[in-house]
Amino acid sequence: MDPRARMKGKRTPKVQNKTAQVIYESLGEEILTAPARVERRGTTPCLFGKGGTCCRVCNMGPCQVVEGVEELKGVCGASAATVVARNFGRMVASGGSAHSDHGRQVAIDFYETVHGETPFEVKDKRKLRVVAQALGVDPNQEEPELLKQIAEVALRVFNQQEGEIPFIRRAPEKRQALWRELGVVPRGVDREVVELLHRTTIGVDQDYRNILMACARTALADGWGGSMIATELQDLLFGNPGPIKAKVNIGLSVIREDMVNVAVHGHEPVLAEALAMAASDPEIVEEAKKVGAKGVNLAGICCTGNEILMRRGIPVAGSFLQQEAAIATGALEAVVVDVQCIMQNVVEIAKHFHTAVITTNPRAKMEGGIHLEFDARKALDCAKAILREAIARFPKRDKSKVNIPDHTVDVVVGFSHETILYMLGGRFRASYKPLNENIINGKILGVAAIVGCDNYRVTEEIQVELAKELIANNVLVLTTGCAATGLGRAGLLRPEAAELAGDSLREVLEAVGCPPVLHMGSCVDNSRILVAASEMVHTGGLGEDVNELPVVGCAPQWMSEKAITIGQYFVASGATVVFGPDFPTLQSQVATDFLFHEMEKIFGAAWRVARTAEEFASIMIDHIKNKRKALGIDK
Ligand code: XCC
Ligand code: SF4
Structure with a gap:
């Protein structure tokens, strides 16, 4: 069928989020949204592409390869396993490059800040010495020197060519020894990404196992390198998140009828922090008043949203899925974007x-967008210029088109690894000991992370059902990224949601006033989970390595390549992950077996795939129970 014929269907698409649904229903059919495109394209994407067996790394192809059929190898003879591993590797490289280029930018901003070139300052002094130590910098020196050394070592994580990136020393001894033995300790972030791209081009690495092991090394460079640098330096610059109340979802207290609304969308918090500073600047407030608004209101989208939610309590209008709906409220004067997860359709x-x-x-840059470049060294001026563009639009807001549903939900967020230490550790001892004890005595069955994106091809709120099932089974849930926003919309980030937890988990949560689902931040902040898991091992009583812990991760609606990199670094770090609703290697049984079974033997953890909330829950709960049994703490 001519693909254009399929595009003719009408109807408002069904989406998982009822707020977005309300807005989509109010839009005319001439406005094509992402879910409408999914509907009109049909639901089955190309099977070769989806299962990973389409190779287009050279111009003899593209080759569509079928496993086990000699005639259907690539022209060069490439097997399905090789093609799948190469494609998987390119996803890992590209996802890792995204987190790491973000981390590099933060390191540059940090460097400029400690050299007095930006309006920012290092806010978190308590964490400063911890980070210095972890980077191998002497924490006992005077501050200007200490800060400069941290900046230099952080930048070196990216361009270092030999040796080991410093943060891997935060992992349990046993894990570090395993990585060294396997030869997967990252040397430097850029080197691992470049090498993986090299190895996956035509005629280089043609042993799928060797490629997939290289994927582990590159992914570790992201988790323990680029992402961890991003998280730690952002915390130093903008403050370590602590518990804070806020609101999520599209609604009148998030998007304001009487203010200039600016949505900030993307990933690097430095832009959002500068906008927040500028929005309260008296000069800007005055200019907003001149056009009849009360001031400038910021709302977040995607991971930038999570960053300012966690540190400033600025509301999040939406996750990835709501970016179009937020604009379609008709009440946004500007959407300010930096990098990653910005759909080209927002311009339309x-x-x-x-x-x-x-x-x-x-x-x-985006065709149809206005480019106002942001430079951290002139952060305030740049931010003001951006807000002025938004203020100028306010008089053009068409009241007849404004449609802001009132669907906001309260949340309590800010559960950095340090917050969890202090909250669960009690007022006077920052320690994971009480958490470990509650796991050992069975009050908490285990810990599960629900992370990652949301995806228009999934029409059910799998993450929400799954989280409810897990907490009902006394599993404490950690969350990051767009998954966290989704769980927030469902009300699970409120302390009152503890009533949905099983009796023994509820007892623990109520004693400290925690929600059953702990929001740990953006996607680079999955590095917080690596630190937390390592800390649980260091605390003792739960084995000697991450793979012995009763913990498991999942990304039920992954969409971005970045999610694959995250999954791979969790597995290589010893934490099993379940992804869904599909997986990009399934057309090669051989390569998939490596990821799902061989990796278990090598790293003590592996990938799994699930489709429904029940499938996810049963795999995850079984996994936790098996780990408990192996530790001898099942009852
Ligand atoms: Fe993007 Fe980070 Fe995915 Fe959300 S969760 S859709 S990557 S914004 Ni990170
Ligand atoms: Fe085809 Fe081999 Fe070229 Fe890939 S590298 S496109 S399989 S000929």
Whole structure:
């Protein structure tokens, strides 16, 4: 069928989130949204592409390869396992490059800040010495020197060519020894990404196992390198998150009728922090008043949203899935974006309203967007220029098009690894000991992380059902990224949601006033989970390595390549992960077996795939129970 014929279907698409649904229903059919495109394209994408057996790394192809059929190998003879491993490797390289290029930018911002070139300052002094120690910098020196050394070592994590990246020393001894024995300790972030791209081009690495082991090394460079640098230096610059109340979802207290609304979308918090500073600047408030608004209101989208939610309590309008719906409220004067997860379609949606799409990063421009480049060294001036563009749009807001459903939900967020230490550790001892004890005595069955994206191809709220099932079974849930926003919309980030937990978990949560689902931040903040898991091992009583812990991760609606990199570094770090609703290697049984079974033997953890909330829950709970049995703490 001509693909254009399929595009003719009408109907408002069904999406998982009822707020977005309300807004989509109010849009005319001439406005094509992402879910409408999913519906009109049909639901079955190309099977070769989806299962990983389409190779286009050279111009003899593209080759569509079928496992086990000699004639259907690639022209060069490449097997399905090789093609699948290469494609998987390129996802890992690209996802790792995204987190790491973000981390590098933070390191540059940090360097400029400690050299007095930005308006920012190092806020978190308590964490400073911990990070210094972890980076191998002497924490006992005077501050200007200490800060400069941290900046230099952090930058070196990216361009180092030999040796080991420093943060891997935070992992349990046993894990470090295993990595060294396997030869997967990352040398430097850039080197691992470049090497993996090299190895996966035509005619280089043609042993799927060797490629997949290289994927582990590159992914570890992301988790314990690029992402961890991003998290730690962001905490130093903008403050370590602590418990804070806020709101999520599209609604009147998040998007304001009487203010200039600016949505900030993307990933690097430095832009959002600067906008937050500028939005309260008296000069800007005055300018907003001149056009009839009460001031400038910020709302977050995607991971940038999570960053300012965690540190400032600025509300999150939406996760990845709501970016179009937020604009379609007709009440956004501007969407300010930097990098990653920004759909090209936002420009198309914005055209139907008065909304400006403002790009700020030289790496990411958009046709139809306005480019106002952001430079941390002139952060306030840049931020003001961006807000002025938004203020100028306010008089053009068409009241007849404004449709802001009132669906906001309260959340309590800010559960950095340090917050968890202090909250669960009690007021006077920052320690994981009480957490470990509650796991050992069975009050907490185990810990599960629900992370990652949301995806228009999934129409059910799998993450929400899954989280409810886990907490009902006394599993403490950690969350990051867009999954966290989804769980927030469902009300699970409120302390009152503890009533949905099983009796013994509820007792633990109520004693400290914690929600049953702990929001740990953006996707680079999955590095917090690596630190927390390592800390649980160091605390004692739960084995000697991460793979012995009754913990498990999942990404039930993964979408971005970044999610694959995250999954791979969790597995290589000893934490089993379950992804869904599908997996990008399934057309090669051989390569998939490596990821799902061989890795278990090598790393003590592996990938799994599930589709429904029940499938996820049963795999995850079984996994936790098996780990408990192996530790001898099942009853
Ligand atoms: Fe993007 Fe980070 Fe995925 Fe959300 S969860 S869709 S990667 S914004 Ni990270
Ligand atoms: Fe085909 Fe081999 Fe070229 Fe890939 S590398 S496109 S399998 S000929």
